[in-house]
Amino acid sequence: MTSHGEGFLVPGRFDHAPRTRLVFGPGVSVEVGSAVRAIGGKRALVVTDAGIVKAGHADVILSSLRSAGVEVAIFDRVKENPTTEVVDDCLGVARQQQTDFLVGLGGGSSMDTAKGCNFLLTNGGRMQ
Numbered sequence: 731m732t733s734h735g736e737g738f739l740v741p742g743r744f745d746h747a748p749r750t751r752l753v754f755g756p757g758v759s760v761e762v763g764s765a766v767r768a769i770g771g772k773r774a775l776v777v778t779d780a781g782i783v784k785a786g787h788a789d790v791i792l793s794s795l796r797s798a799g800v801e802v803a804i805f806d807r808v809k810e811n812p813t814t815e816v817v818d819d820c821l822g823v824a825r826q827q828q829t830d831f832l833v834g835l836g837g838g839s840s841m842d843t844a845k846g847c848n849f850l851l852t853n854g855g856r857m858q
Contacts, residue, residue, distance in 0.1 A: 759790045762833060763798025771831030773801045775824050777844040778835040779808040791835055803827040808836065808843045814857040817846035824851050 753761065766774055774795050778788055783806045795802040805820045820843050824832070829851070834844030846857050 759787075760794050762791050763794035763796070763800055766795060766800050766831050766833070767798045769831070771800055773827060773829050774803075774831040774833055775820075775827055775829040775847075776802060776804045776833045776835055777808060777820055777847065778804065778806050778840050780806050782806070782836045782840070788835060791833060795833070800831070801827075803829070805843075808840045810839050812839050812843045812846070814846075817843055817850065817857050820844075820847040821850050 751765075753765070776788060776791055776795070782788055783804070788804060788806070792802055792804065803823060805823045807816065807819060809816055823829075824847055832844045832848050832851075834841040850857060
């Protein structure tokens with residue numbers, strides 16, 4: 731953005747268009763399946779931990795994905811402060827399932843595991 735056509739940025743302003751879409755609010759979990767389909771996902775891997783599964787939160791996501799016609803698998807072995815071994819295990823499941831979409835469900839450890847898996851699935855290599 732410029733100020734007065736002079737080519738200078740206006741101090742204190744910014745314009746940021748991230749590629750990440752955030753949807754937040756009561757009941758939005760049921761929309762995950764349609765959101766994944768809208769982006770072109772056909773085979774999703776839900777990355778989470780056993781506590782989220784035990785609490786029943788994963789069931790809502792799995793149901794939404796299946797209702798939208800998305801094939802789904804779950805990796806529920808995320809641990810607090812995930813190690814490279816956990817990421818590698820998740821990557822193995824993602825490859826076996828021919829995953830084209832990852833859904834991180836839970837806190838930071840689930841998100842970190844999903845991000846690490848995505849990085850390796852997309853770019854190859856090893857997490858070190």
